[in-house]
Amino acid sequence: MSSVQGFDIAESDYALAGDDGLRHGGVHVWLAASGSKILSRPTPGEALQRRHDAQNLLLRLLSACTGRPVETDSLRTGEQGKPWLPDGPHFNLSHSAEASAVAISPCEVGIDIEHPSRAPQAVALAERFFHRDECSQIRSAPHPTSAFLEFWVCKEAMVKLSGEGIYRGLPHARVLAGGGDVHGFYRGKRVFLTPLGEQIGMTGALALWEDVPVKMVVIGKKSERMSRCHFKISDFPKQ
Secondary structure, three states, X not given: OEEEOOXXXXXXXXXXXXXXHXXXXXXXEEEEEOXXXXXXXXXXXXXXXXXXXXXXXXXXXXXXHHOOOOOHHHOEEOOOOOEEOOOOOEEEEEEEXXXXXXXXXXXXXXXXXXXXXXXXXXXXXXXXXXXXXXHHHHHHOOOHHHXXXXXXXXXXXXXXXXXXXXXXXXXXXXXXXXXXXXXXXXXXXXXXXXXXXXXXXXXXEEEEOOOOOEEEEEOOOOOEEEOOOOEEOOOOOOO
């Protein structure tokens, strides 16, 4: 039993990283949230500590997956800033408030989580950065702030999947919603989306170029297998 980010993490949580699911095409996602109070505006010191905690969780999981020690200096950075591990699996990390999400995958992957309090001016932000059709759906949703955040995490996960960076990639990330189904497209290419984060009080999404199985683990809880990468969002009105 070890402690990372305030959690007592069982060896079984790490062992999942090296099982047959990952080696044979499955994507694994770990969700972790501490039990202490979530602050919407952390101090600079708190924000730095949260980033450190999230990075430490990622490194421990990568070490378990590869069977060798993985440290910060083991990672490399792509041209647009996306980190990668030589001779290792693809991975992505997101953290918000005191929660973290780690995805480890044999194929390219992007992940994003956000705390529900992160979108106080949802409609104004959507009108500034989103496509007009997306803005229309957000304005007409029963809960526009929740709808905006669900669009946002899909878009950011797609941008992180691409590795292009938020400023360059955001205009090319489209979310098409209708009848409760949500599909992603990045520069015209289909992206498969999986919802996540509700188990730890967050809103989040996983983005993949391929429709592959996803196994989700909340640290300290039983894993959940998800066989399809479809997104269902009840806030969106049927078209």
